[in-house]
Amino acid sequence: MIVISAASGALGRLVVDQLRTRAEVVAAVRDPGRAPEGVAVRRGDYDDPASLLEAFDGATRLLLISSPELDPARRIGHHLAAVAAAAKAGVGAIVYTSFLEADTVATGMTEAHHATEQAILRSGLPYTILRHPFYGEAFVPRISGGELTGSTGGRGLNTAFRSDLAEAAANVLTGEEHLGQAYDFTGPLWSHPEVAEALGVTYREVPDITPGPMSRLNAQVRAGAMEKQTPALEQVLGRPAETMVSRVLAQHPLGTSRA
Template sequence: MSIVVTGATGHLGRLVIEGLLAAHVPAGEIAAVVRDKEKAADLAERGLELRIADYDAPDTLRGVFAAGDRVLLISGSEVGRRVPQHRAVVDAAREAGVALLAYTGVLGGPDADFDLAAEHKVTEQLILDSGLPYTFLRNGWYHENYTEHLAPVLEHGAVVASAGEGRVASAARADYAAAAVAVLTGEGHEGRVYELSGDVAWSFAEYAAVVAAQSGKDISYANVPAEQHLAVLTGAGLPEALAAVLVDVDAAIARGRLAGTNGELARLIGRPTTGIAEAVSAAVSAALSAAVSASPKGWPPPVMSVSG
């Protein structure tokens, strides 16, 4: 029996693997499912078993799982293609007779009424129909959805969104990874559904204030109409289909769909979730370091200053 992590070289997958190792799961009992063997070379060097497969190629998934495996299906990142990708993984897991299939879905599950949730809802039903022992990890929003894109905020002095006064109970990606580790290494999680979110819900005005405090810059919240928000995102280079999904998420935030703070994530990981201020502080420091490296003279940074 192995603990199997799909999408193991992605951001969440790597954090889950680090969490398993930190929980003293022997490296030889962890299998990493990856598309690119070279990208996973460091995992192999640490003693993990690599299983090469592609969500888009069902034949490659045959033999990737074994009876008794505990499998974490990390949802694919390609919106619009995830249902057939996930179906291929579920079918392979069912044929192998895995002991547990844990799936990273989205907060709200079947009650989520925004476009991004559609493929997750179909996937959950596929898993239920498979008859496999399952755990649904319905992840809320990641801090990193915002903090990894601070450069334009710092450059233009504005957090641009179309979420009105809606609030977001986000948590760090590492918090959600810790929840997956708890399920994969613990007992009694079969048939459980976890609605996971951060301990504190924040508004975009509050987020802008935190960024301002951490960066020393004047940052405001620009709440714009959905059409203008879409134009901003496509103007920044996002494909229109993806931009439309993000604008739709902001509408869901305005309706309170990502504001729930039920405490399940903190209980599952045994500690409070990471606060947004801590995440912003780390992101601002990283942005500052990158700006210093990019500056011909090293200082001052070209688009920001930091105080405190």
């Protein structure tokens, strides 16, 4: 039996869909009324450790999808409660959706992931760590007035789409060869000028003058911080991962991209 935590979220639903015909699946969710249809449902609330213990009972595999909580202290609390519940419930193995560089960087956006990876190692449970890049869905370039604009300096991005990451998680959850592994997943490298060329539109670099999360991310891209590449995602998928160019072309077929 495979239990998927946070199964009502975007990634969780995709993993459940991947596993429906491959294994016995239980969706652990905070609100059972929002659970995916067609699978067994248990209440598993990161703020209620007792519910997690019940939700994880009997699991041969647990996919611990990271909490949506953004405050690092609360997120760490959620994850440590989940790891403790998994250990107490005696789950067969835990698979955790971490983030790139969480094994070496314990501050900033990787702080909670680093603490969680360490807790999993201390738990003694068999494990697999899936370190994700940023989700490609949040970075799909938009065409306006026949041009594509960006503030990335033409540098590369290693984003990956949730559908590929969900399929990779399902493959890990149903295979024995992944135990004890930590995978750094990256999507195929792409850039805004590359996408513009594929669409046949002009690319224009624009000043990044709006403060906020996206401005900070653009600065990271310009510094080359998102150009790391590994073969891990394609190896676990057993096929090439979806590219940003193919996703954008599907949304903007040639001939309509200048609209």
